Amino acid sequence: MSQENSCCRVCSRGLYSCHWREPSENKRKHACCWFSVVTLASLLSLCWMYICLVAFNDREDVNWQGFTKLKRWVNWFMVLIIVSAVITSYCVLLLLFALFQVALKEPLDLHWLHKILVFFGVMFITFGVVGISLQWKQEWPTVPLSLQATGPFLQFGAVGALTLLSPLVFRSFYVAETAWSRAVIALAFVAVSAAIFLCPLAIQSPCLLSELPVKPELIGHRGAPMLAPENTMMSFNSSIACGVTAFETDVQISKDKIPFLMHDNHSEFLSRTTNVKEKLPDKLSSSSYNITWEELQTLNAGEWFLKTDPFHSVSQLPEDERKAAGNQTIPSLRELLDLAQEHNISVMFDLYSSNQKDDTNHTVSTILGSGINPRLILWLPPAEREAVISTAPGFIQVYNKDTDRLKKGDHLNVKYSNLSTKRISELRQKNVSVNLWVVNERWLFSLLWCAGASSVTTNSCHLLKEMDRPDWVMAPLTYRIAWIVVDVLSFLIMTGLFIWQRRTHVLCPRRGTETQRNNTPAWSDKELSPFLTTG
Known part of the structure; x- marks a missing residue:
């Protein structure tokens, strides 16, 4: 051949x-x-x-x-x-x-x-x-946040890629026919190399530390929705096995003033997680105020979980748990409060309604009537906060906006991408409790752990509870030594390749393929030079 x-x-x-x-x-x-x-x-x-x-x-x-x-x-x-x-x-x-x-x-x-x-x-x-x-x-703020977790390793990978591609650049330098072309290639390569070698100076990660903060506590987002249908008693019971310290849920009010658990609140709010289309088709587009508690209890709140498998986790459940999941109903707030009181677990929730005042009154009355310890209630809805403080001073007030007025002992609950890791550390130094939602992936949990977050709301409590340490933690001095060593090794390798290319070009210039040697050029040095300059 x-x-x-x-x-x-x-x-x-x-x-x-x-x-x-x-x-x-x-x-x-x-x-x-x-x-x-x-x-x-x-x-x-x-x-x-x-x-x-x-x-x-x-x-x-x-x-x-x-x-x-x-x-x-x-x-x-x-x-x-x-x-x-x-x-x-x-x-x-x-x-x-x-x-x-x-x-x-x-x-x-x-x-x-x-x-x-x-x-x-x-x-x-x-x-x-x-x-x-x-x-x-x-979602865009998540990208720069993620670079704090991956930046050091992306830089190592970039150094490796630069080293592997350097022979092509060196060859283009030697076959370039004009001094101007060589100058452009040299300047571009030096600029890119300098940027890659020195970018660790701009990398800031909370996981570059010497002393690791305490592991954040876990709050079950609508229970444990990867293990059971969200906002069902099975889901909250499953989250207890994960060691959560609080339940996070969503409360709505029925026609007969019974607070119940349901996240969706738009038109057809029951259609995603229940069989309302088959069971109560005339109530499909109704709001919660038009449906009685008795009607809600006739709906199945678990079959959708088995059919749609939203987290691709159904196949991992034992047969008895799959059967139990398919028979779940919509729970009332009182049922959740009883479960929380039994296991000494806090409850945090949102209220979805256009009539916040009435919903707040019915919800507070249900909570006070349940006999639960008021310190287990993390009150999040902001609309009627002053009235709630007056009626139930024992509730712990949780704020959903970061302000300069936050002080020692306050509780903050925000989306993880709305706070920088630096701001999290500052708030924790002021003894402000910081909960971030919704955190499901190991890299993100690791990053927030390093930043000192108090707790995270999660769908994957069963996975995060197994983590004993963040995915990576490195002392700042160790990292500086590592990137300097990697950069120096890359520089030495590329220097050797540059010298080797020079000797190869001087002592044994390329003559091309057999086709080129027969005067039917497939790719001459003259053709190669502008291509490599462009590349």
Whole structure:
């Protein structure tokens, strides 16, 4: 087999250009431009995939938004993850084949089908970014927050990638025909290298510490919704086994003034988590004020969990637990208070109503009538706070906004992305209790643990309870030594490669492939120089 028809060449050439038998004789004027497009598409897809993985913590928000608009519960976020992973894998593989083409001095003749697919991939990512910016912009702060957890390791990976790609840059430097081209290549490479080598100076992570704070307590978000249907007694009982210190739930008021547990509060608020369509179709679009407690008790609040499997956890449940999950009903607030009092667990809840005053009065009356210790009630609704303090001074008041008026002993409950890790540490130093919601992933829990959060509201209490330490903790001095050693090793390796490339270019200049030596050039040094300069 000739050199130009070796297995490696044929596979690389065929997969990139669809020229399986012999190299293309055509000179494509825009080969370098398309290589740049593939490179940018690969970087863009990797960044998009990173955003999707970071946002995985909040996947329930996406699915819930999809349900409210389409009235159909589908794991939309998992569909997004799968499509994004396919696009990312395709773009990265295409870039690798392009680099193989360069290393083998084969023509960069990108096939038209690849061009179309890359275009659609970029359009999909563009629509995704625009969609987040318009419909889910509160998710963007999660990205810089995540870099505090991944930044040190991304820098190590960037140093490794720079070292691996440096031979191509050095070769482009030596084959460049003008001093101006060499200067551009040298300056660009030095600038990129300096940015990567020195970026740890700007990396700030709460996990770069010497003394680890106490592990945050766990608050069950609507119970333990990965183990049982949300806002059911089975769910709250399951969260007790996780060691939660508080239940988080949502309270609404029925027509006959009975407070009950239900999160959804829009039109058709019962359709996602109950069988109201089959059981009470005439009540489908009713508000909670139009449905009696007796009617609510006829609804099944567990079958949806088995059918939709919102967290892909049903298959992990024993048969008896699956059967119990399918027979759940809507619980009253009084049932939850009795359970909380029995196990000495706090209760925190939201009130969803256009009539906050009446709902507050009925809810407070139910709580006071239950006999529960008032110090177990974490009062979150802000609308009638002064009246509640007057009526039930024993309740612990929890605030949902960070203000300068917070003082020692106060309790704050906010979305995790609304507070910086630095601000969390400042509040904890003032002895303000800080609870962050909703925290499901290990990396996020680890980061907030390092920052000193008091507690987190979570869907995955059974997973977080198993963590004895954050995923990583490193003393600042240890990290500085590590990144300096990695940078120095990379610099020495690249210096050696630069010298080797110089000797190779001077002592044994490249003459090309067999085709090129027969005066039918597939890729001459003259053609290679502008491509590598662009790349």
